Amino acid sequence: MLLDLDAFFASVEQLDHPAWRGKPVIVGGSADRRGVVSTASYEARAFGVHSAMPAAVARRLCPDAVWTGGHFARYRDMSQKVMAIMRDESPFLQQVSIDEAFLDITPGAYAKESPVDVARRIQQRVDALGVTCSVGLGATKSVAKVASEQNKPHGITVVYPGRERAFLAPLPIARMSGIGPASQKALLRFGISTLGDVAAADEGVLRSVFGKNAQMMRARCAGADTDPVIYESEPAKSVSNEISFAHDLTERTDIEAALATVAAKVGRRLRMNGLEASTVTLKVRLSNLQIRTAQRQLDEPCADEYVFSPILYALLDKVWAPGVPLRLVGMAASRFDGAAAQQPSLFEEEPVAEAAPEDTVQNRQRSRMAQDQVRAGLVQATDIVRNRFGEGAVQFGRELRTKGNLTGTASKNPADYKKPR
Incomplete structure (x- = not known):
């Protein structure tokens, strides 16, 4: 559902x-x-x-x-109450936004009743909170999603197994997730206006519109997709991201651009989930498929890609030599217990022989503080834009540099689809 x-x-x-x-x-x-x-x-x-x-x-x-x-604090509180109601019925919950979630209630060990009865009970309990919801039931996630929009507000739409294609076929293409304005225009040029048209379209036409996602979109529009409900069985122990390259990288500038990109994605996921990490791990895969890793403890827990990136650059020297082809880079952030992993000093600090003039020290401190404020403002501003308009609304040069050399394997980290907590 x-x-x-x-x-x-x-x-x-x-x-x-x-x-x-x-x-x-x-x-x-x-x-x-x-x-x-x-x-x-x-x-x-x-x-x-x-x-x-x-x-x-x-x-x-x-x-x-x-x-x-x-x-927004009030909205998040209400959202959490709704999600708790859903978890009472099944542990297989995938929250995709603050006001939307999938729940696997396939009859079995956790849901012994008819899915329709379960959906009605959930809807009634949400009503008791003082807000309403609409529910779609189907054998696939895409069918359930489309069905949930069919009878709003406060409706329940059931698409029984075997009736998916008949339900979807007459609906306009804009109703399917993944068919945005640009894809709609491209499909209409081929005379494709309904989901049934997409399901029956020529393979070459779909590839020209959706690229590597052509088969996935055909399956969705035919009600035959097999995407599972991705649920969280326990709190995350790490947040990670990695990039595979269509062509191996050998230049350090290209590798650092890719590392900056994964650091930014990890930093954003940490902030969206209210986490700060104390450990950073770098992962690389060579052209011969050998995997190498290096790790560093942070002085203070953080969720800032501008802290992570230079650390990754330094770790790179431990796992890679100039000219060696890399086919993948990745980063993991872990240790969310809030404990800073500080290395105690073996010796007492000795006074510096010649201290810098006080005014020079103060100027440096002011400069660092100003840089920190600008950096924090940039991170906050990009988060706000992406929360409202989507992940692609803001892109940096490092992302554009890497974008043309990706394999097309997309991350499906659930944190990407959550609103900030």
């Missing part, structure tokens, strides 16, 4: 502000500061307001709406 909370942020606001119930409510940024709509209540949607719409446009469409900047 796929559970999707209905107009979630706006619904929580209406729950907490009884006078707003039945009125158009918009959660988002200020129309006077180029804000964007995060969520609109169904009353506001009747005026044409929708998520990601510029706030200035939303104000013109619905001038009498109640506006609020949002209370």
Whole structure:
């Protein structure tokens, strides 16, 4: 099943502000500061307001709406209560965002009842919290996702096994996850407008639109995908990322660009999950498939790629020699217990023979503090943009340098799909 909370942020606001119930409510940024709509209540949607719409446009469409900047701690608390309800029914939960999650309730050891009965019970318990949800039931994740959007708000849509293709076939291509605006335009040029058309399309056409994902998208549109529910059985012990190259790297500048890219991904995942690591591990795979690793303890736990990157560059010298081809680089961050792994000194520190002038020391300290502030601001700004508009909304030169040499194997780390906790 796929559970999707209905107009979630706006619904929580209406729950907490009884006078707003039945009125158009918009959660988002200020129309006077180029804000964007995060969520609109169904009353506001009747005026044409929708998520990601510029706030200035939303104000013109619905001038009498109640506006609020949002209370995200409250939304996260409510989300956690909903996820706890789902876990009561099955441990196989995959939360994909703050208001959406898959749950495997295939009849068996953990779900002995009909999936329809389980879904109804979950929906009733969510109702009791004061918000509503829509549920899609199907034999695959893509079918459940599409079904959850079929009867919003507060609906349950069941697609029984064997009826997937008939359910999906007449729906417009925009309904399927993975078919964005660019793909829609490309498909329409070939006369492909429904999910059934995609399922029956020529292989060459699909490859020209989806590339390496052609078969996956055909399977989704036919209701035949086999992606499992990816659940968390225990807290993460490490956060990692790695990149495989279509062509081996031999130049240090290219390798360091790839290391900076994996460091940025790991840093972001740590921040999204409220973690700080005390250990950094570098992994490389040579062209002969030999794997080498090197590790370093940090002086203080952190989640900052600008700290990780120079450490990875230094570790590189321990596992790689100039000119040796590399086919993979990776990084793991671990030890989340908050204990800094400091190496005690064997000797008492001796005074420096000639101390630097006090004003020089102060200038250096001020310079370092200013650099730290700029770096922290950059990390925070990129996180905000990516949280709102997606991972591809901001890209650095290091990522572009590496992008053209990837094998196409994408990471499926669940942390990528979670909102910050």
